Amino acid sequence: MRIHDVVMGPLILLTGLGLCLWASFLPHPGNVAFGPGLFPTLTGSGLAISGSIIGLSGWLKRRGQPLFHKPEWMSHRNIALNFWLIPLLIVGYLLCVDTLGFLLTATIVLFSMMVANAVAWSRALPTAIVTAASINVLFASLLHVPLPWGPLTNVSGWLIW
Amino acid sequence: MLSDVMSQLTDGYLLLVIFCSAVYGLVIGAIPGLTALMASALLVPFVIFMQPLPAVAAIITASAMAIFAGDIPGALLRMPGTPASAAYANEANDMVRRGKGAAALGAGLIASSLGGLVSAVILSLAAPSLAKIALVFSSVEYFWLGVLGLSCATFVAGGSLFKGLASLFLGLSLATVGMDPISGIPRFSLGSPNLLGGFGLIPVLIGLFAISELLRNAANPPHADALPKTTGSILIPSLSNLWRHRLGTLRGSAIGTMTGALPGAGSDIAAWISYAIARRGSRAGRRDDDHGATERIMSASSANNASLGGAYIPATVFGIPGDAITAIVISVMFIKGINPGPTLFLNKPEVIYTIFGIFFIANLLLIPLGILCIRGFGYILRLPRAYVSPVVLLFCILGAFSVENTLFAVGLIAVFGLLGYVMESNDIPLAPAILGLILGPMIEETFMTTILKSQGDLGIFFDRQIGAVLGVVTILAWVLALGAQAWPALARRNHRNPYSK
Numbered sequence: 001m002r003i004h005d006v007v008m009g010p011l012i013l014l015t016g017l018g019l020c021l022w023a024s025f026l027p028h029p030g031n032v033a034f035g036p037g038l039f040p041t042l043t044g045s046g047l048a049i050s051g052s053i054i055g056l057s058g059w060l061k062r063r064g065q066p067l068f069h070k071p072e073w074m075s076h077r078n079i080a081l082n083f084w085l086i087p088l089l090i091v092g093y094l095l096c097v098d099t100l101g102f103l104l105t106a107t108i109v110l111f112s113m114m115v116a117n118a119v120a121w122s123r124a125l126p127t128a129i130v131t132a133a134s135i136n137v138l139f140a141s142l143l144h145v146p147l148p149w150g151p152l153t154n155v156s157g158w159l160i161w
Numbered sequence: 162m163l164s165d166v167m168s169q170l171t172d173g174y175l176l177l178v179i180f181c182s183a184v185y186g187l188v189i190g191a192i193p194g195l196t197a198l199m200a201s202a203l204l205v206p207f208v209i210f211m212q213p214l215p216a217v218a219a220i221i222t223a224s225a226m227a228i229f230a231g232d233i234p235g236a237l238l239r240m241p242g243t244p245a246s247a248a249y250a251n252e253a254n255d256m257v258r259r260g261k262g263a264a265a266l267g268a269g270l271i272a273s274s275l276g277g278l279v280s281a282v283i284l285s286l287a288a289p290s291l292a293k294i295a296l297v298f299s300s301v302e303y304f305w306l307g308v309l310g311l312s313c314a315t316f317v318a319g320g321s322l323f324k325g326l327a328s329l330f331l332g333l334s335l336a337t338v339g340m341d342p343i344s345g346i347p348r349f350s351l352g353s354p355n356l357l358g359g360f361g362l363i364p365v366l367i368g369l370f371a372i373s374e375l376l377r378n379a380a381n382p383p384h385a386d387a388l389p390k391t392t393g394s395i396l397i398p399s400l401s402n403l404w405r406h407r408l409g410t411l412r413g414s415a416i417g418t419m420t421g422a423l424p425g426a427g428s429d430i431a432a433w434i435s436y437a438i439a440r441r442g443s444r445a446g447r448r449d450d451d452h453g454a455t456e457r458i459m460s461a462s463s464a465n466n467a468s469l470g471g472a473y474i475p476a477t478v479f480g481i482p483g484d485a486i487t488a489i490v491i492s493v494m495f496i497k498g499i500n501p502g503p504t505l506f507l508n509k510p511e512v513i514y515t516i517f518g519i520f521f522i523a524n525l526l527l528i529p530l531g532i533l534c535i536r537g538f539g540y541i542l543r544l545p546r547a548y549v550s551p552v553v554l555l556f557c558i559l560g561a562f563s564v565e566n567t568l569f570a571v572g573l574i575a576v577f578g579l580l581g582y583v584m585e586s587n588d589i590p591l592a593p594a595i596l597g598l599i600l601g602p603m604i605e606e607t608f609m610t611t612i613l614k615s616q617g618d619l620g621i622f623f624d625r626q627i628g629a630v631l632g633v634v635t636i637l638a639w640v641l642a643l644g645a646q647a648w649p650a651l652a653r654r655n656h657r658n659p660y661s662k
Binding site: 001002003008012015016019022023026027029032033034035036037038039040043044046047050051053054057071073079082083085086087089090091093094097098106109110113114117118119127128131132135139142143144145146 | 206207210321323324326327329330331333334337341343344346348349372375376379380381382546547548550551552554555556558559562563566568571572574575578579582583586587601605608609612613616617
């Protein structure tokens with residue numbers, strides 16, 4: 001996803017200006033000369049200056065280039081699905097793991113991604129179950145990470161040592 | 162102290178961790194598309210649960226192995242496994258096509274190992290002396306060192322200087338989220354308790370490097386050609402090559418260590434510099450036959466691994482990482498209570514020398530395991546991506562969760578993964594952002610402490626001798642970098658307008 005510098009520069013400039021503005025509203029403790037907003041104002045100014053120069057140099061070198069360049073993979077449905085599936089599965093994990101528990105959610109994540117990568121579902125399902133269970137044992141039993149169990153809480157003892 | 166170091170280095174658990182992380186590093190580094198940086202980032206969630214020394218050992222070993230392993234797909238498939246192997250991938254691939262695969266890979270392996278060992282010796286000798294100097298440093302010197310490190314990292318990041326600076330300021334701005342280090346007032350936390358402590362480093366690292374790499378691989382699936390064979394002995398010809406190309410290898414090791422010690426100049430830059438010097442500056446390296454190619458491969462490959470040892474000099478002495486891999490090592494050291502800096506050499510010298518010893522062992526272990534990896538590369542490459550990518554994604558999710566113990570961190574990896582993908586697609590380098598995030602709190606704290614001490618008088622930054630020297634060097638670096646950026650544009654303008662003079 002290529003964005004022309006004419007657009008990217010102002011975006012960075014606005015981020016920097018926004019940061020400076022936000023920093024100016026931070027409360028100032030009375031007993032010290034410089035408050036918590038000083039350093040963010042400096043970094044925000046740096047962002048704003050860099051953004052202006054990127055935008056300006058993009059403007060000087062424009063020569064009719066498109067402002068947004070759609071990458072080739074976006075035109076291929078399967079590749080686009082594989083790409084967007086990654087953030088979607090992370091968000092899905094975030095929303096479901098407390099309700100479904102780690103084992104079920106991880107199995108769904110692994111299964112969905114394998115099927116999207118053209119693995120036959122009859123092979124993807126057992127692989128996903130075995131991999132999720134192994135990872136569950138590794139993190140819950142060996143590394144003592146508190147993973148949720150959801151509806152499988154009653155059988156959690158089988159996989160926790 | 163020597164007996165303490167030896168007893169720690171011969172601990173069975175530590176050696177097992179070194180062995181396992183060596184195998185892990187070789188496998189990840191040998192898979193095209195998975196870098197040494199990703200290998201190190203993915204290891205963090207596991208090492209968090211280990212004792213301090215094995216934790217640091219795991220990251221150091223895995224990164225050293227992965228840097229070498231990147232040579233294997235570079236030579237056999239012309240697809241460098243890590244950016245550091247790109248300098249000589251063509252040379253090595255040409256040798257493979259001429260049926261000299263074992264010689265090409267063996268030369269790279271033995272040179273990598275020697276480069277690592279030479280840099281470990283220089284590291285062990287130079288670091289303690291530098292630590293003595295660093296003991297007299299005040300907040301002014303640390304401020305300038307931090308700024309110098311960040312500046313150099315940005316100037317050598319490649320591409321547009323201003324895009325590198327935008328990435329740096331983004332990282333520094335992200336570092337200001339959370340409580341102000343001086344007054345304790347929350348900043349930009351949106352009232353969320355998850356942001357009071359700032360952005361967790363590990364979720365941001367996993368997002369920017371591992372998730373964005375998964376996204377890139379999903380968008381551009383790599384295609385592998387038929388795998389050429391590497392038959393014949395690897396070790397014996399490599400040892401005779403080492404003797405024939407000893408000068409090139411030692412020169413590469415020295416260049417690599419020096420380049421690695423400069424903040425921001427990583428193994429890829431070291432390999433390119435050493436390759437260029439071997440190509441133009443040595444009689445053997447100028448030849449266009451196998452002999453010349455071996456000289457160039459050995460010079461660049463030794464620089465490649467030596468730069469890792471060099472990078473540990475500023476990291477252990479000043480606590481200032483030079484690149485993203487040492488940034489991860491530093492983070493793990495901080496998390497495990499081994500605070501890098503000059504006092505570490507005074508208070509716990511046995512710990513720091515054990516860490517140097519681990520680097521020695523890792524580079525020695527590289528030879529036998531590297532030979533096995535070259536022989537078994539076909540099996541590694543046959544690991545189907547359709548199965549590997551989902552497991553890597555699950556490890557990323559669990560890695561972020563297990564370090565921060567909150568689902569908020571899992572959300573962060575998705576956000577920073579997409580941000581990393583967009584940044585890289587638009588030629589905005591990622592390393593300055595991550596170094597800004599790591600060094601931001603130190604730079605802010607030293608800057609605020611100094612300026613509060615002087616009641617706003619900026620002259621304090623040049624009052625002390627070492628501080629003034631570091632300040633002038635930093636300002637000179639900025640002038641040179643901006644001059645180098647502006648010069649071609651001015652030259653073009655003058656060329657277009659002959660009457661301008």
